[in-house]
Amino acid sequence: MTISTPPPFEALLDEAAPLQSYKDHLAAVAADLIRGFDTGVPVADLLHAKAAVVDRLLIACWKHFLGDRADGLCLVAVGGYGRRELHPHSDVDLLLLTAQPLADNKSCADPVAALFRFLWDIGLKPGQSVRTVEECEQEAERDQTVITNLIECRHLCGDIALFQQLEARLAPERLWPAQAFFTAKLQEQEARYHKYHDTAYNLEPNVKDGPGGLRDIQIIGWVTRRLYGAADLIQLVSRGILSHNEYLELNRARDFLWTIRFALHSLAGRCEDRLLFEYQKQLADRFGYLATDGNQAVEEFMQQYFRTIKGVERLNEMLLQLFQEAMPSRQASTPPVRVDEYFHSVGGYLEAVNEELFRQRPLALLEIFLALQKNPSLLGIRASTIRLIRGSLDIIDDDFRRDPAACRLFMQILREPQGIVHQLRRMNRHGVLAAYLPEFAKVVGRMQFDLFHVYTVDEHSLFVVRNLRRFTLEKHREELPFAYDLSRQIAKPELLYIAGLLHDIAKGSGGDHSEMGERIAGEFCRRHGLGDDDTKLVTWLVRNHLLMSLTAQRKDIADPDVVHEFASAVGSEAYLNHIYLLTLADIRATNPNLWNSWKDALFKELYAVARRALRRGLHNPIAQGEICAARRHDAQRITERLGLPAATTEIVWANLGDEYFLRFAPEEIAWHTIALAGCRDADLPLVLLRPESRWGSAEAFVYMADRDYIFACSTAVLDQLNLTILDARLITTSHGYVLISYQVLEQNNAPIENPLRQTEIADRLRASLLHPTDQAMRVARRQPSQVKHFAVRTQVYFHDDAQARHTVMELLATDQPGLLSKVGQAFTRHGIRVLNAKVSTIGSRAEDVFHITDRDGKPLATEAARQALHASLLALIDEG
Structure with missing residues (x-):
């Protein structure tokens, strides 16, 4: 894109125009860019056009303020500006490269100061540093973020030879070789992910720095540049590292995220990279999203956002693994180690024995995850095989889903003693879970626009399964001891995992998601060969997964009638055990801040009184008079033990009716x-x-x-x-x-x-x-x-x-x-x-x-x- 009226910066400088003139011209540029954005100009063109305008301004200012006194000085664009990517309020990062310390160059110090002061005065707000080539080298050697900023540097004006010296000093053979740089970037990404709780599914995600955001794409570019000297990801396609379709997917994702970031800057009127609630609805409207049955327009928009960053995360993981394999230190790799008939491991990662495996044996699309469960020392799936999985998802059709062998494999994954959640998450990340359970595909990336549900539906469902698994593990026993003890009584924990996986599967489909989920769960159970009793339990859990939560938190569980109604709905102690564990897992997977000691005690109390009612017999509910008498008796024993005479107790109680003794414990x-x-x-x-x-x-x-x-x-x-x-x-x-x-x-x-x-x-x-x-x-x-x-x-x-x-x-x-x-x-x-x-x-x-x-x-x-x-x-x- 070209700006319709290029600002005459040179003329303005020559005429010593007032500062407001420059501000007006920059405002006109900004307005032109916004108009271009609103009329559908590709966002990449807008970013490059903004960078081109800033280039012209800086070059004009350089000539005006320094003129012929610029020997031994060079102005360099670094960071995002070096890549020619300037959003409406992006920082303009500049490096003033000097042959000698600026303090020693008296004739240039004042003009340079005047130049930067002028840029600030007109509102450009540059991020500036002044260094010699040697200082750049020293800083870059100490800090990988500095070398990252500098490897994208671009000459703007001044001494070109000085710029070439800098490029030579930054070469991988001299500074930060590819392996060291790659390791540092991996560590940086891991720390960045931790900052966002290791999930891309935050309520107000950061488009730039959050997992799956623009930074994940930039890391791929930085490593590509350091490892191959390539400035464009298209060269990864020619090297066979990235397929053409993957290259297009990465570009589409980048353009989508760029579009959101551009819109955020223009809406906020400042550099804003967080997709805050106040902008989510505005962006959904601006981009033309429409409400569908059961879903707001903003939820449709955010689902596309979450699916996009999920794809970026997946490509980032795959490419970084491929880069690692391409490092010189990994070239002489150990030979493959046989795992079974269909897979071997290479460097600790599972790999298909040949590129046609999944076409020749479709069941291997599930067997690979079972193999990882049975071999916990394996680190994961090799990148080349991840690509094969993604390219073979079309094999998982209705015939595959109905195949008894495939159903047995899926149930075996749920019944393994280890790795269940890890493999379900891996299946979800690589698209296998959505392909195998088409209803689950509908909730992938599905968010609910509220402050309560902090995860997307698919992420929440997998957290529920994770919580159910944690209840069974000795190492997590102290977290919830009662849930641990209860989980030991569950004969078939896989039934709980199925209920956890499917309990919200009909969210966003319109209608009552519990009723619709019950139908989907029934079809799943029958397809997977579960008996009538097991099917009845799973479908009941999905239909009633909110029953215990609503009873405990919205009704008076001190009321015997409420308890009897709940116990009647549950029907048996076995069902009570299952609904208790599912309820706890569900609440703790909805929002990390929801659980507290009060809820823990509340649900234990409802469990205890319901179990008592079930053991007594639903046909023989306890009378209110019996409850009052029992509580009076137990309370009096406590007061007597603490030294309060029985007569005094009776005086206090004389004015308290039965209602009091019904609603308070001894x-x-x-x-x-x-x-x-x-x-x-x-x-x-x-x-x-x-x-x-x-x-x-x-x-x-x-x-x-x-x-x-x-x-x-x-x-x-x-x-x-x-x-x-x-x-x-x-x-x-x-x-x-x-x-x-x-x-x-x-x-x-x-x-x-x-x-x-x-x-x-x-x-x-x-x-x-x-x-x-x-x-x-x-x-x-x-x-x-x-x-x-x-x-x-x-x-x-x-x-x-x-x-x-x-x-x-x-x-x-x-x-x-x-x-x-x-x-x-x-x-x-x-x-x-x-x-x-x-x-x-x-x-x-x-x-x-x-x-x-x-x-x-x-x-x-x-x-x-x-x-x-x-x-x-x-x-x-x-x-x-």
Whole structure:
């Protein structure tokens, strides 16, 4: 591309034009480039055109400021500018090469300073360094990033002989030979991958530096230049290292990533390489992506992005391995070592015995992964064989998928004692898993545009299988001891792996993904020869993989009816074991920040009470009276052991009804009882903080005369203290007092261990309850900036409790500071009493459940009462 009106930099300099003139010309260039981008000019042309404009500017400035005084000086473009790749706000990296230190060249020092000052003044913001040839050599020898920057250097103006000296000093035979350079770049890439958690599937990926990004393509170019002296990847095709199709794929990927980066710079108005949420939707619209059934346009765009970088990662891995094999030190390689009839190893990598293997024996496309499992000392698959696999994926057709031998091989991979997850990931990386399971192909690179699911669906599913495997391994036993012990009781762990692999396979297909997944899982099980019982278990797990999570986190598991309903849905202890392990693996694979001690204790509790119900018999559910009596008995044994007389205990309990004993465990009841037994009127409101409860969280305990503002005020204070409220249980006594138990953690899910912090929480909470004010109910904590891109429409639903004891209110809203306090204020306006609150935050989405009554302890019977509360909630929540 050529700029329509080339800026007359020479004329401007000769006329000593004001600085604004240069800024205006550069702004006109930028606008011209943006117009070109919007009208479909290839992005490569735009990058080169921008570099050409900067070249003209620098050459004109060089002549103007240095003129005939440039002996022994040379201006050199390095880095991306050296490659002629300038995005709208890319750095312009320059090297001023000098024959002698600039300080010793008085006649040039001032003009050079004036040149760079001028470039800064007009807004070019060059990245500049001034070095002699010797200094360049010394710096490059010390730091591989310097040699990387310099091997792409390009002469702009000045002493050409000096530039040629630099090129000679940087030659591989003199500095950083190919093997050393290659090793350094591998280490650099490994460190860069670690920075991004070793996954390309981040919610806000970095287009330039993230795994599979532009840097992965640049590394291929740098190594090619160092190893072969080739400036263009096309020379890899002529050398037989890169196929023509792979070359085209790499170029398409580079152009796609360049296009995104160019658009990011223009949208942000600065150098921005992160694909932030605020830009993802804008780019999807700008590039013309459309919503499809069950998927937003932004999700379609991001799926193409993730699939593109996955391809770059794959090519990067293959080419770097080929480069390693081509190193002079590897030329005299050891002869192949036979592994089996179809494969041998070369340098520790598995290789097909001939190039026609997969055409002659299609089953070898699965056998190669089984061979890697059976030979764990092997490092992986040789690059030449990776290429053969990718070129043979068309062999995996419906006949292949229905072949009983292929199905047996796939099941054997899932049943091997080692390497299951490694090989599933390798199969996914090389396209075999998507070819073998066409439904899985649909979720490869599929993201969900929210703050909850931090991985693509395929990556998440493989993480679930990984977690299920970790539960079985002794070396990970201490991570989740209960899950480890339970996994030892699973007779066929491969059934769990199948359920984990398929549980989200229908995501993005429209409709209920659990129902659709159940059908896909059934077809998979029948095709792979699983018996009726095994098929029934797998399909039930896929259909109900959210059952335990929803029950534990959104229902009152202290309610015997809730427990009985869950146990009835599960049906047997064997199914309970499987759903427990799958649920834990699923949650821990959704978002690394989701799991905490509270969830660990919560799911263990639901498991325990459900197992008790199953063992007792679903036809014989435990009565509420039995539960109350048993808990009273167990709690009294604890209080007596701690020295509290039985008579005192009975006095404390006299005002607490059965509801209290249904909703608290014996050790909680005992702690509350001891606190209340020693409480005087002067101590009210009584506020205590227990740093670790049986739930693995801290318990904030409040006891005081009942007042309407208590819930709103106390939740506001806990929010102001940056605490996460996980659960709230409120009991109103028969003599007009309220007892509240909050389960809380620090916002980073850490326990509250510091005694000073514990005192601060209790003191602040008590002071606010003693003297409630409007200010006490305001939460000034800032909302995370990401949340604004995922606003959730506030919705309120009311349900009748099965036994007509209370009303269940569900609230869906954007998570925000002070949300619970606003709910509490609405309750206060309408005389609502809270019996129980389940608080759940999923990314930016708050999903809270409240069990409420009116002021007289009755359910909200009239539609008018519900609608009035609904209106107040919307007004309070949406005002901020």
